[in-house]
Amino acid sequence: MRYFLSAYPSVRLLACAVAGIMAAIFLPVSPVAWFGVAIASCIVTALLLFVSRKRHPAGTVSLFSAACYLTAVFSAFAFHASASYRLAPSPSLLSWVGRDVILSGVVDGRPVAWNGTARLRLRVNEVFEDGQTTRVSDRVKVVVRMPGDEDPQFQEGDFVRVKGRPALIPVASNRDEYDARFRERLKGTHVQIFCAGPWQLLREPPKPGFSVVPSIVNPVRNYLNSAIDRNFPEGGARHFIKGMVLGERDLMPEELYEAFRRTGTAHVLAVSGLHVALLAYAVNLCLQRLKVTQAGRWLSLFIIVAVIGLYSFVTGNAPSIKRASVMTAVIIAGGTIGRKSYPVNSLAAADLLILLFDPFDLLTPGFLMTNGAVLGILTIYPHLSGVVAHGKGVLRPLAHFFWSAFSVGFSAMIGVSPVIAWYFGTFSPSGIAANLPVVLFSTLAMYASFPMFLFHGFASGIASLFGAASWFFAGLALSCAELFSRLPLASVEVRPGLFDVAVFYLTFAFAFYAIVNRAWGRLALFVLVGMNMLLWHQVLRPVQKPPQVVTINMGRDVAVLFSSSGETCLVDAGRRDGSWERIRQQASVWNLATPVSVASLFSPASVIRSLPVSPTASGAAPHRSFVIRMLDDKVLRIDSKSHSLLLVSGLKRLEAQRADGADVVFWIYRFTGKEWHRLDAWIAETRPRRMLLVPGPFMTAEQRELLNRYAASRPQVEVRSRSRQTVWY
Numbered sequence: 001m002r003y004f005l006s007a008y009p010s011v012r013l014l015a016c017a018v019a020g021i022m023a024a025i026f027l028p029v030s031p032v033a034w035f036g037v038a039i040a041s042c043i044v045t046a047l048l049l050f051v052s053r054k055r056h057p058a059g060t061v062s063l064f065s066a067a068c069y070l071t072a073v074f075s076a077f078a079f080h081a082s083a084s085y086r087l088a089p090s091p092s093l094l095s096w097v098g099r100d101v102i103l104s105g106v107v108d109g110r111p112v113a114w115n116g117t118a119r120l121r122l123r124v125n126e127v128f129e130d131g132q133t134t135r136v137s138d139r140v141k142v143v144v145r146m147p148g149d150e151d152p153q154f155q156e157g158d159f160v161r162v163k164g165r166p167a168l169i170p171v172a173s174n175r176d177e178y179d180a181r182f183r184e185r186l187k188g189t190h191v192q193i194f195c196a197g198p199w200q201l202l203r204e205p206p207k208p209g210f211s212v213v214p215s216i217v218n219p220v221r222n223y224l225n226s227a228i229d230r231n232f233p234e235g236g237a238r239h240f241i242k243g244m245v246l247g248e249r250d251l252m253p254e255e256l257y258e259a260f261r262r263t264g265t266a267h268v269l270a271v272s273g274l275h276v277a278l279l280a281y282a283v284n285l286c287l288q289r290l291k292v293t294q295a296g297r298w299l300s301l302f303i304i305v306a307v308i309g310l311y312s313f314v315t316g317n318a319p320s321i322k323r324a325s326v327m328t329a330v331i332i333a334g335g336t337i338g339r340k341s342y343p344v345n346s347l348a349a350a351d352l353l354i355l356l357f358d359p360f361d362l363l364t365p366g367f368l369m370t371n372g373a374v375l376g377i378l379t380i381y382p383h384l385s386g387v388v389a390h391g392k393g394v395l396r397p398l399a400h401f402f403w404s405a406f407s408v409g410f411s412a413m414i415g416v417s418p419v420i421a422w423y424f425g426t427f428s429p430s431g432i433a434a435n436l437p438v439v440l441f442s443t444l445a446m447y448a449s450f451p452m453f454l455f456h457g458f459a460s461g462i463a464s465l466f467g468a469a470s471w472f473f474a475g476l477a478l479s480c481a482e483l484f485s486r487l488p489l490a491s492v493e494v495r496p497g498l499f500d501v502a503v504f505y506l507t508f509a510f511a512f513y514a515i516v517n518r519a520w521g522r523l524a525l526f527v528l529v530g531m532n533m534l535l536w537h538q539v540l541r542p543v544q545k546p547p548q549v550v551t552i553n554m555g556r557d558v559a560v561l562f563s564s565s566g567e568t569c570l571v572d573a574g575r576r577d578g579s580w581e582r583i584r585q586q587a588s589v590w591n592l593a594t595p596v597s598v599a600s601l602f603s604p605a606s607v608i609r610s611l612p613v614s615p616t617a618s619g620a621a622p623h624r625s626f627v628i629r630m631l632d633d634k635v636l637r638i639d640s641k642s643h644s645l646l647l648v649s650g651l652k653r654l655e656a657q658r659a660d661g662a663d664v665v666f667w668i669y670r671f672t673g674k675e676w677h678r679l680d681a682w683i684a685e686t687r688p689r690r691m692l693l694v695p696g697p698f699m700t701a702e703q704r705e706l707l708n709r710y711a712a713s714r715p716q717v718e719v720r721s722r723s724r725q726t727v728w729y
Helices: 009-026 031-055 063-086 180-186 212-231 236-246 254-262 273-286 288-292 294-314 319-336 343-357 359-363 365-387 395-424 431-456 460-485 498-516 520-540 580-589 605-609 651-655 673-686 701-712
Strands: 101-114 117-129 132-145 159-164 191-195 201-203 549-554 557-564 567-571 597-599 620-622 626-632 635-640 644-649 663-668 691-695 717-719
Touching: 009 063, 009 343, 009 359, 031 063, 063 359, 101 132, 132 159, 159 191, 212 236, 212 294, 212 431, 212 460, 236 254, 236 431, 236 460, 254 460, 273 288, 273 294, 273 319, 273 431, 288 294, 294 319, 319 343, 319 365, 343 359, 343 365, 359 365, 365 395, 365 498, 395 431, 395 498, 431 460, 498 520, 549 580, 557 580, 557 644, 567 626, 567 635, 597 626, 644 651, 651 663, 651 673, 673 701, 691 701, 701 717
Parallel strands: 132 191, 567 597, 644 663, 663 691, 691 717
Antiparallel strands: 101 117, 101 159, 117 132, 159 201, 549 557, 557 567, 620 626, 626 635, 635 644
16 A cells, blocks of 8 residues: 555545445445445544554554544445434424425525526525424425516525425436436435426525624625626627636526537636636735735634635535635645645545545536546646747747647547436547637637726726626637537537446546556557447447337426337427427437427427427328328327327317227326216226326316326326326336
């Protein structure tokens, strides 16, 4: 252990911490068991170190002692993560699910405006119900429908009362989609409240006394916001700067963010190391006269860390800014005490501190992407930038400048692309060229914005000049992103698995080690082994059999995919535009072909016309492998050689049709004992193969319960669930 990553002790500890967090989530072990292992490992490690010190005064540590020490770190992080993931506070808001209450608490984090709603997290300390007040310590997610384009009037640290009915956070509606319940559980939130409007929330006046967030963080954030609003005209450039400086990416138009995502340059929108480094450099420059003594150096370190910490809170404490802040503080602290710091070790130390406070940051895309990008820059950039040396004259320094800028973007792209492909299923070849101008102009916009903020409070004329320069460079960055996003193959669909991503990073690490040591034979060996592992993994992986029928949950609505002989037909697409990408992804997830035709039962004609497939007209529509027939209003039948599907709305229409061995999707709006017998008689007469019952939105709870009892007693019948897809093979 003495020579294994001897210069990178934080990397060893980070590996153990990551393994412990993953074990806590995916292994069925209680927090008590992890706590016992951690205590036992600490005791054994202490005893072994005591014995080793007596026997080996020189300070050598046995392999067994080091293993026990790393086991203690592993189990301690496992206990921390398991307790946060599997335990809920007592009393918990789960006890009030489905009951009308008034919750009182403090807004935790910056509220987010999205799609006509405001979303905020509340640290609840009181629950009021039926004249009784109960003290609690829990969190709730609050979703508020905002009228028009009104922005939320709440800030972090505000004391708020909210009236509503707590409910469980919904799980993912479809396969491989965002699981809100799991993600919120990682943040310690188990329930949510939906408010029909802001009138269900009441902001109380601040309590007397000093608090960091209302007294310092919010005024600084409001100052930066006012500077941007005053010096930037309304438009994409203003949202772009707010996303870069304040982390407010939720305000950016969707088409603008999509341009950055397609070109692989979305990382410039994240508040990260560039902003922290520039801020630290500016503060450090102002404190040079203070650093002539040891006490002055420690005081300057405290001031720099305080300013960086304040900026981290102002921007919302995203994983990228937390990593950059901690890493910068570690590097500056190492220089203050006179110790050499290795950048990769500092990165691992920053990650270790972040996971110590919140172990589930490990599972956020932002944490993984920012680490991948920074690790790529730290390892690849120093070697890649030296290809074009900084020489004399005019052309060589200029070529070196542009090559260095390109090297930074390319190094970050290599480090982060596998993570982006794993999470979002895309890879951006255009990012190789787009990163150079986008990163360059966004950096210049950032440099120009800092003097704007400085002069905004007392010299608005000077601030407007820097604001105009920042707006100009921001516009150039936006134009470049939009230009490259329109190129052919700007973004291609790639969906690697976790094994593929792990093999890529391991192969890259060994290959890079061989290049640095000029071991060309080992380089060829590592690359060939990695390529063979990826190839044989794809060859040996079992191919998923495509189902015949798959439902897609679209909120209250349901879409249906019918597949036969490599062709797919879509029935309905929800009631809002913009559902095509979701439908296409679900077809890909279930190994189905992209739909070639669409038929409508409930979707408006405008939604159907917006889809890039041919709609089915009334009557019969033959295709290569199936025929679509509109038999009546709200009655549709699809027939192929191997199977058929009948879709009907209303019991009266159903009784006029014959299943004759077809699968049936049936929308039912009322279910009592009378409908029970009528449906039973139709099933006995026409004998459908399988049947899905879709309850209407206004069906009472008693009727839904009766419908569930009916389906439970018949193996070929099931009731549609908003949290589970129906899949028939």
